[in-house]
Amino acid sequence: MTDATMIEAVGLTRRFGGFTAVKDVSARFERGKITSVIGPNGAGKSTFFNMLSGSLKPSNGRILFEGQDITGLAQHRFAPLGIAKSFQITSVFPQLSVLENVRLASQALVSRYDFWTPRARLEGLREIALGLLSEVGLEARADGVAGTLAHGEQRALEVTMALASRPRLLLLDEPTAGMSPEETVAMMALIRKLASERTIILVEHKMKLVMGVSDAIVVLHHGELIAAGTPDEIRGNEQVKRVYLGERQH
Structure with a gap:
């Protein structure tokens, strides 16, 4: 691992019974870059x-x-290390305000390591939450009910909640799933903005987004790594064209 590498997979394999979903995949993800993981269904x-x-x-x-081996580490220990994940399925609290969603995400991180202080006395959480909402462009919706947000705004809110841990590495699972073209453009802009201060890895199906936003791309097929490189290198890779880019995209 070099200083430029933030996270590295070394021979990763995952089996489910007799089925091998991922087989001996090694890949490096560079610090300060946006890397997309792509591949056909399955x-x-x-x-x-x-x-x-x-x-x-x-x-x-x-x-x-x-440089630290985190294999098998309990997931709740990832946030203190500086790793956060936004899920494919939106997981906000729809009945709470936008601000309360982010404040709770921040509070969970603070109170987890401060057992003796009453939560009501934890200071600065509102200001932290407003700052995060400002970073993603949702500050004007802070007092609105999360469940009334448009789908794209709810996804942006979920990303904001992931940012509450101040991660250096942000993992985004299909951040534009279910979005309209206009919402997708807005999410692309947000991802680029967030990448100015952190490393981002995302799984995404929309090739226009992948090619437009990524610094590097990792391509999987049948659980194996078949290519890794810049968008231009991936565009020109004949094996990738056969197994993925030649497929009809939505």
Whole structure:
């Protein structure tokens, strides 16, 4: 691992009974870059992504974060290390305000390591939450009910909640799933903005977004790594064209 590498997968394998979903995948993700993980349905993207985020333990292989072996570490220990994940399915609290959603995410992190202080006395959480909402452009919706937000805004709110832990590495699982073209453009702009201060890994199906936003791309097929490189290198890779880019995209 070099200083430029933030997180590295070394021979990652994941088996479910007799089925191998990911087989011996090694890949490096550089600090300060946006890297997309792509591949056809059933390629093993989600399984690989879930191992990187700590929600799934590998059957074999290692995960190194800034040189530290974090293989098999309990998922709740990832946030203190500087790793956060936004899920494919929106998981906001729809009955609470936008601000309360972010404040609760911040409070969970503060109170987890401060057992003796009453939560009502924890200071600065509102200001922290407003700052995060400002970062993603949702400050004007702070007092609105989260459940009334448009789908794209709810996804942006969920990303904001992931930012509450101040991660250096942000993992985004299909951040534009279900979005309109206009919402997708807004999310692309947000991802680029967030990448100015942190490393981002995302799983995404929309190739226009992937090619437009990524610094690097990792391609999986049948659970194996078949290519890794810049968008231009991936565009020109004949094997990738055969197994993925040649497929009809939505």
